[in-house]
Amino acid sequence: MSDQPRVRRNDWGSLTVPDLGAWEPALSVSVVIPAYDAGRLLPTVLAGLAAQSYPAHLLEVVVANDGPGDLELPEVRPERTRVVSVAEGWGRANACHTGAIAADGDVLHWLDADMLVEREHVEAQLRWHHAVDYAVALGHKWFVDPAPVLAVTPAEVRERVETGRVGELFAGREKERHWVEDVYDRTEDLRRAGPNALRTHVGATASLHRALYLEAGGMDTALRLGEDISLGHRLAQAGAFFVPDRAARSWHLGPSHVMGREDEVTAYNDPFLADRVPNLRAKRRPGRHYAVPYVDVVLDTRDQPHASVTALVDALLDSSLPDIVVTLLGDWAGLTDERRSPLDDPMLAQRIVHATYRSEQRVRLLAALPDGRPDAAFRLLLPSAAWVPRRRTLADLLLHVEKTHDGLRQVLLPDGSPARLERTAAFARARRLARAGEDLDDVVDEVYGSAWTAAEDLGFVAAEGIGRPHLARTGGPPLSSDEAWEHVERAHGGPKQARPKPKAPPPPESSPAPPARRGLRSLLRRPGQG
Numbered sequence: 001m002s003d004q005p006r007v008r009r010n011d012w013g014s015l016t017v018p019d020l021g022a023w024e025p026a027l028s029v030s031v032v033i034p035a036y037d038a039g040r041l042l043p044t045v046l047a048g049l050a051a052q053s054y055p056a057h058l059l060e061v062v063v064a065n066d067g068p069g070d071l072e073l074p075e076v077r078p079e080r081t082r083v084v085s086v087a088e089g090w091g092r093a094n095a096c097h098t099g100a101i102a103a104d105g106d107v108l109h110w111l112d113a114d115m116l117v118e119r120e121h122v123e124a125q126l127r128w129h130h131a132v133d134y135a136v137a138l139g140h141k142w143f144v145d146p147a148p149v150l151a152v153t154p155a156e157v158r159e160r161v162e163t164g165r166v167g168e169l170f171a172g173r174e175k176e177r178h179w180v181e182d183v184y185d186r187t188e189d190l191r192r193a194g195p196n197a198l199r200t201h202v203g204a205t206a207s208l209h210r211a212l213y214l215e216a217g218g219m220d221t222a223l224r225l226g227e228d229i230s231l232g233h234r235l236a237q238a239g240a241f242f243v244p245d246r247a248a249r250s251w252h253l254g255p256s257h258v259m260g261r262e263d264e265v266t267a268y269n270d271p272f273l274a275d276r277v278p279n280l281r282a283k284r285r286p287g288r289h290y291a292v293p294y295v296d297v298v299l300d301t302r303d304q305p306h307a308s309v310t311a312l313v314d315a316l317l318d319s320s321l322p323d324i325v326v327t328l329l330g331d332w333a334g335l336t337d338e339r340r341s342p343l344d345d346p347m348l349a350q351r352i353v354h355a356t357y358r359s360e361q362r363v364r365l366l367a368a369l370p371d372g373r374p375d376a377a378f379r380l381l382l383p384s385a386a387w388v389p390r391r392r393t394l395a396d397l398l399l400h401v402e403k404t405h406d407g408l409r410q411v412l413l414p415d416g417s418p419a420r421l422e423r424t425a426a427f428a429r430a431r432r433l434a435r436a437g438e439d440l441d442d443v444v445d446e447v448y449g450s451a452w453t454a455a456e457d458l459g460f461v462a463a464e465g466i467g468r469p470h471l472a473r474t475g476g477p478p479l480s481s482d483e484a485w486e487h488v489e490r491a492h493g494g495p496k497q498a499r500p501k502p503k504a505p506p507p508p509e510s511s512p513a514p515p516a517r518r519g520l521r522s523l524l525r526r527p528g529q530g
Contacts, residue, residue, distance in 0.1 A: 004132045006433050006447050009405050010190050010197040012135070012243040017127035020120045020247060021053065028058045029126055029207070030105030031078075034095035036066040038113035041146065041253055043074040045113055047154035050078050051161035054122040063113075064099035066090060076154040093219040093227035100213060109207040115141070116149060117205070117250040119161050124248035125207045134212060134432055136232075136240050139205030139248035143176040146253035170251065178202075178256075180244070189244050194405035195425060197242040198279065201232025205250055212240060220276065226269040233277040237373060239429030278323065278377040287322055289362060294323040295398065296376035298369065299385060301330040306349040308385035308463040310356055315388045317362060321395040325376065327364045328353065374424050383417040390459035397421060397458055407448025408441060413455045414462075423448060 005015055031049060035042060042063070049061055060080040065071040067090070071083050084102045086095050092112075100108050107129045109122060117139075125137035148169040149157060160166040180200045187193040190200065206228075216238040220230045232242070274283035278294040297316055301309050309328070316326050330350050345351060357363040378398065398421075401409050407426025411419040426448035427440070434443045444450055 003435065004433065006443075007132065007134075007241050007429075008447050009194045009449075010241045011192070012128075012241055013188075013191050015128070015131050017131055020123055020127075023127070023130075025055055025058055025123070025126060025130065027106040027126060027129055028060070028104065029054065029107040029109050029122060030099075030103030030210070031059065031061045031109045031111050031122065032096055032099035032103060033061065033063045033111050033113050034066060034092045034099065035063050035071060035113045036092075036095070037068060038063075038071070040150075041114045042071075043076065043154045044116055044146075044149055044157055044253065045111070046074060046077040046081065047157040048116045048118075048161045048166070049081075049111075049122075050076055051119055051158045052078070052117070052122045053120050054126060056080070058105075059122065060103070060105060062099045062103050064095040064102075066092075066095040074154060076158055089221055091221070091224045091227075093223050093231075094221040096227075097219040097221050100210065100218065103210065106210060107207055108210050108213055110203075110205060112204045112252075114146070114253045115204055115250050116157070116166065116253055117161075117248075118166065119164060121205070121248045121250055122207075124245045125205075128243055128245070129207065129209055133209045134238075134240050134429065136201060136206060136208045136212075136235055136242045137248065138180075138200065138242060138244040139207075139250055140244065140246045141178060141204055141250045141252045142170075143178070143252045143255055144170045145173060148173065149251070149253065166251070176255070178252075184244055189246075190242055193242075195236065195279065195402075195423070198232035198236040199229060200244070201228055201235070201242060203228045203256070204252060205248065208235065208240070212238060216240070223272060223276075225265060226273050229273055229280075230276050233279060236279075236425045237377075237428060239425060239432045241429075284323055290323065293325045293376040295321065295378045295380055295394065296325050296327055296374050297380045297382065297394075298327045298329065299382045301328050301350065301353050301385070304349070304385045306352040306356075309349075309353050311463045312382070312385045312388050313357060313363065315391075316394070317360070318391060319389065319394045320392045321398060324394065325362050325364060326357075327366055327369070328357065329366055329368060330354070331367065332365050333367060373428055377424055379422045379424065381420040381422065383413070383419060386415065386463055387413050387419075387455060387460040388463045390461065393459045397453070400453075404449065404451070406450055407444040408450035410450070410452050411455050411458060411460070412452055413460065418452075419455070 007014060033042070033045065046061065052059060056079055059078060061078050061082070063071065063073070063081065063083045064086055065083050066086045073081055073083060084098060086098045096110060107126060109125065111117065121139060125139060128135040128137045152169070157166065160169070180202060183193070183200055184190060190197045193200075212235065216231070216234040219227055223230055270283050273280055275291045278284070278290070278292050284290060299309070299312065313326055313328070316324065330353065331347070332350070332354055334347060335351055335354055354365060357365065397409065397411070401421060401423070407423045407430070409421040411421070413419060426444050429447050430440050430443035433447065434440055441450065
């Protein structure tokens, strides 16, 4: 969609979707069911899908058979139901991905093989996907004993779903609600959850545009458990938001893995998810390095004094926030080994920096930033090596941004140039929604929020002064527009003037052209001013 509503953070309440039964669907949907040894409950699941209010000609069911043996479809099922076999690999993530690749629908709807859905379940979720193409809809479910529904035929299940009477089968029996309901209650159904909403993307029933799934990279098929939270992180990084629809009702036939063996599941999942999902901060340990970094700090080293670069990088690596990588951009390919005067080498500064960090695993030496989204949750772009953060500076900066849920925090350095802390999820959404010629920072401010902070309040010091005592404060609040403007006046002296144009790392080739320079007062607006 080229011009669609803009959801701020995870506040989906700004969207309007039609009432059930009062609209005309247009998108096709593929219900993907990962099936392992599913012969006992699959007939009941397919019987519920055969009674859906969503138009039958727009709904297909893809059963991804993960074994063992062949899988025969029961008589009572949606008209467009087929089985695809998992050829390589195993596990739920792999089966879901196999089904997604084979699916024809505009929308993918995950449904486990032990889920009995109510009549409007699919329709309720599909409303959101007709409104925007970056929603992830989550269904509501109760955990129940499957015995009552197994005591009736699939034909009766279909009839009860059609007439809204399937819940009577569980009347008077114990129903257990999912833990995510507690999160929904605390956050107004995730409207106030912000970036943390991705943690509730947990299994059984959810839906999203197929194109969004592919853009996010799909399921991590190497995972055997926890693949849903991992996918939630990938989707958030691609700009998605998460909406629980309580009208998408369903019955989980039996307990989940977590309910029966919670401690064991947690012990198994923690190392896998910690390595892949930087938002799960509590699962990461100080001093450890992970496959997906929390922060990527980027500096273009060209024309920078090597002493300042090494002072900066060493300070970053010694930060109290160890979960970072440092990306140094430079002409590293030009460091050839032909005869030269070592001390008169025109590339001496680059050579010293390269030799200093070539073996440091947390430093990446690149010629340019790669195309596409960063792998890190945040990217900090530094305009030069002239200013060095204190040990707690990064931790304080990230802590405040995580509390405010902002998408962009610019740090005003004493020379008037800005360092930029960019939330990957916010910029991914902004790029999805920005109109031609629209300033990307303005869109980020609209969909996530942005603010400025003074470098001296965070504890940045001059690289040339490393080793001398400084009196910089730490942990200060963001500057207001007027305060930031006054700070620039003090730094530059004299009357108000335009902000000096910073020297920033070159953007990837696929990035939009940078916007025209604007007056400082327009740049230093308060969050939400638009």
